Amino acid sequence: MTASPVPVSGAPRVLPGPALLSGVGGRADLAAHRAQYGSLPRLRLDDLLGSLARLRVRGRGGAAFPFETKLRTAAAGRRPVVVVNLSEGEPASAKDCALATTRPHLVLDGAVVTARALGARELHVVVPAERPRVAASVLAALDERDDRLTIVVHTAEARFVAGQARAVLELMGGRPNLPVTAWTPEAVSGHRGRPTLLSNAETWAQVGRLVLVGEERYAAHGTPEEPGTTLLTLSAPTPAVVEVAFGTPWRDVLPDTWAGRPVLVGGFHGTWLRWEDLATGTVSVDAMRAAGTPLGAGVLVCPAECPVAFTARVVDYLASQSAGRCGPCFNGLPALATAVRAVAGGTGPTDRVEELAALVTGRGACAHPDGTVRLVRSMLTAFPAETAAHGSGRCAS
Structure with missing residues (x-):
């Protein structure tokens, strides 16, 4: 694997x-x-x-x-x-x-x-x-x-x-x-x-x-609409688990070293956000879900490498981790991993990624294929310039 x-x-x-x-x-x-x-x-x-x-x-x-x-x-x-x-x-x-x-x-x-x-x-x-x-x-x-x-x-x-x-x-x-x-x-x-x-x-x-x-x-912590706290895993450079009240500004949560860098919110089945888009919000299940960037399992990853290259590595890993019991996992995810790897390496078009993402979504026995597609689509949406640069054989990061 x-x-x-x-x-x-x-x-x-x-x-x-x-x-x-x-x-x-x-x-x-x-x-x-x-x-x-x-x-x-x-x-x-x-x-x-x-x-x-x-x-x-x-x-x-x-x-x-x-x-x-x-x-x-x-x-x-x-x-x-x-x-x-x-x-x-x-x-x-x-x-x-x-x-x-x-x-x-x-x-x-x-x-x-x-x-x-x-x-x-x-x-x-x-x-x-x-x-x-x-x-x-x-x-x-x-x-x-x-x-x-x-x-x-x-x-x-x-x-x-x-x-x-x-x-x-x-x-x-x-x-x-x-x-x-x-x-x-x-x-x-x-x-x-x-x-x-x-x-x-x-x-x-x-x-x-x-x-x-x-x-x-x-209820002494949080907001009237979202009482209480939640745990977060901040996954770089050293994994740390923190507890924050709902309604806390993200700027008060994220490490200073992450400023200006893209953040993957929700873990490997999550969504990419640019720093400026995440840092202006608050820790909120409701608000983040409404914005299409759910908090998910409360995992935030800020890799040192280019987000396109990192996404390709994550999709490779996720494809190898599937149960392999249905077509979207057995055939779809390995094909998607190959297509994303080609985009990151400047040898393949994003059209192929979109085509495979559409074929995989909603057809798996579990949520693993859908979660993987969510990650890939968020990369294309959040980093169009970076993705285009990879298509030209260079990395913008």
């Missing part, structure tokens, strides 16, 4: 933050966690649903789907299953790794309080093979707890698509850790056909903090 242009970081810098990362740097054991937050309350399902709706808690895995909706859907079925998905397949992302190694009990509290409210008896925890510190920290945290749930730990493959929801369910079912086509959400029919509430570490940590500190303290 092709190596990732951004190496996986199993030990990112984790900077202190206002909420989830408050006091980070101290002990991460259960005693220290309870000293900071107190004991975990028991909540009725309706009370938990109400808090989640009022605070607009959304998933932090990339889609920003309302968590209250997903929970309500899972609660409508019988014998639901809860899953903590720590298999951070995106190499440039490190926020779940950061939480697992510094705030494991906050993550587990969110999952446990939700499982109890649902009446679920099973809690599954999925850890990444490529980040051994995550597994070690989570296993140590589980050993300290007695949540009276059946807890099963799974190890996901070191693969970009391994963390996709259906790939995780395949792993839990003893099958290859790859995405499959599904016609119903996992909250309706997931593990063994049962409603399955699956979210990443940051989502569970947000739920945990909400129930531990209450709505008023949770």
Whole structure:
């Protein structure tokens, strides 16, 4: 497989933050966690649903789907299953790794309080093979707890698509850790056909903090429209995980060394932005989605190299990481990678890239092809001069 242009970081810098990362740097054991937050309350399902709706808690895995909706859907079925998905397949992302190694009990509290409210008896925890510190920290945290749930730990493959929801369910079912086509959400029919509430570490940590500190303290950060905070991975030059309140100006978040340089927002399935376009905005799921530049999984990459050349390397990597189970991945992504590489090398036209992007979009068994096309199209849109320069056999960067 092709190596990732951004190496996986199993030990990112984790900077202190206002909420989830408050006091980070101290002990991460259960005693220290309870000293900071107190004991975990028991909540009725309706009370938990109400808090989640009022605070607009959304998933932090990339889609920003309302968590209250997903929970309500899972609660409508019988014998639901809860899953903590720590298999951070995106190499440039490190926020779940950061939480697992510094705030494991906050993550587990969110999952446990939700499982109890649902009446679920099973809690599954999925850890990444490529980040051994995550597994070690989570296993140590589980050993300290007695949540009276059946807890099963799974190890996901070191693969970009391994963390996709259906790939995780395949792993839990003893099958290859790859995405499959599904016609119903996992909250309706997931593990063994049962409603399955699956979210990443940051989502569970947000739920945990909400129930531990209450709505008023949770809403003390952010804006009335978007309460709370979010974690971001700043992926260059050294991966760092930071926590910022929604509504924070991007100029206050981004490193000074990034000024004037293009930034890839949302990770390898994200969109390119010029510095001046990003720096004039704020950290906002709603505003960025409306602008067509979604925050996604909260990964920001500012490569030292030309964005056209970097995109070609990312697409090469993504093509090698596909499940290879459907035409868009098996045939489309390698062809797209070849076409983008030709544009970067000055030997191929952008027309071929556009043609392949149109053929791939909307036809995959999972979102991997669509995410890859989003990246490629944003390169063409954000950097027309750079792309044209490559077509003339030179690089403008």
